[in-house]
Amino acid sequence: MKNFIGTYECRIDDKGRLKLPSALVKQMGDFDDGSFVIKRAVFQPCLEVYPMTGWEQLMQKLNSLNRFIKKNADFIRMFTAGVKVVELDNAGRLQISKDLTQFANLKKEIVITSAGELFEIWDKEAYENVIATSEENFAKLAEEVMGNISFEEKEL
Template sequence: MTSIVGQHDCKADAKGRIILPTSLKNKLMPFMGDDFVIKRSVDHDCLELYPRVKFDELMKQVMSHPNKGKQFRLWLRKYTAGLKDDVTIDRDSGRLQIPKNLIGFAGIEKEVVLNAAHTFVEIWAKPKYEENLDSMTDKEFDDFSEEIFNGGAQGIPPTGTS
């Protein structure tokens, strides 16, 4: 799969329908004949939209966890809470319908940010997205960028250096 990246601002109507921007729709086009999965994020008040095939890969990893005891079952229940697994995106219009229970969880009203994050798309209420970006200080961002680029991926300079 081509990496899907980029921030896209759009609007949701009163029924929770979003028209995907053309650039994002084009990147998701290879999956348009298949279902998508939409779920709550584990660590933020946003939603995550996965092509079915990518979500199935993720669940295969989850289910390979060796401990299937009570804690795992509780975690799995919370991880999949509110999940909708038969979401479609209209191939022609690029329209996505967000289920009501998930609209409430994410606090989506009108202004929406779709943040494509490699293999899935985060769906944010715009004020929450901006608040989340502000939650990491510039110093924390710089330090973590240094760790990622100079401690892992070699030959890639950190942002802002030459």
Template sequence: MNFNEAYYCKADAKGRVMLPSALKNRLLPVLKDGFVLKRSVSGACLELWPMSRWNDMMLNIKKLNRFVKKNNDFIRIFMAGVKEVEIDNAGRLLIPKNLMGIAGITKEIALSPSIDIIEIWDQNNYEKAIKISDKEFEVLAEEVMGDFGENIPDVS
């Protein structure tokens, strides 16, 4: 499952987020399996992982040699604050207070697609994170996508 659209919503004082109905509908195939919510590896945001995608990631992490210190350090930090969560029948997601603090989430939230997971941002932080000039984005796109050669379709 890939996510392709950003959504904006609000969190209440208890950390409950009413997901937009379009996103809830998109999540229907994986809703019953649950999700994992964790802090992001890069960026001041949270990541919402569908359980099947999380289980795939855990298979990869289990392959790491635990006798290598940097592997243990990575696992410890990667798993810090991980929380299994569900989206209730009303379409609400409860974000634990500690995770809200880690991501700097106050009230206004951006739900940003990140291929097969959803990033959850404080809206102001999200707007700052994606603010880039056209020229800077052109350079970034070339650096990241330029090595695909002739096999990548024209996306301009």
């Protein structure tokens, strides 16, 4: 599985075009077909960008949910609301639709940050507010999330 690496500051223009940093464009080239899916994040006011292969794997899991259970159907609808397929244009830009720009409250200054197999697009001020947590709070979160994971080395 490939992962994105890095955090980048950039700008979005009035037409919703986001010029991606060359280091990120290079990483995007490592994915098979160059198509990506952009969607609303579930827990934060930002956008998530998935390589098409990762999106298809995620959709396989969603499609295994029983749609005759109302909460499953409601979740799928909300999770996929506003989803768009995007590709880089010749100038290395992503076109972000107006509805997604409004959802993430994207202004001029943007932060793009890696999140494993996907990357997130944030309004710079919102991103800085989210990561501005104390060391003590982050240490507690790290312990809760990672504390029970075994990091034993796998045999080759």
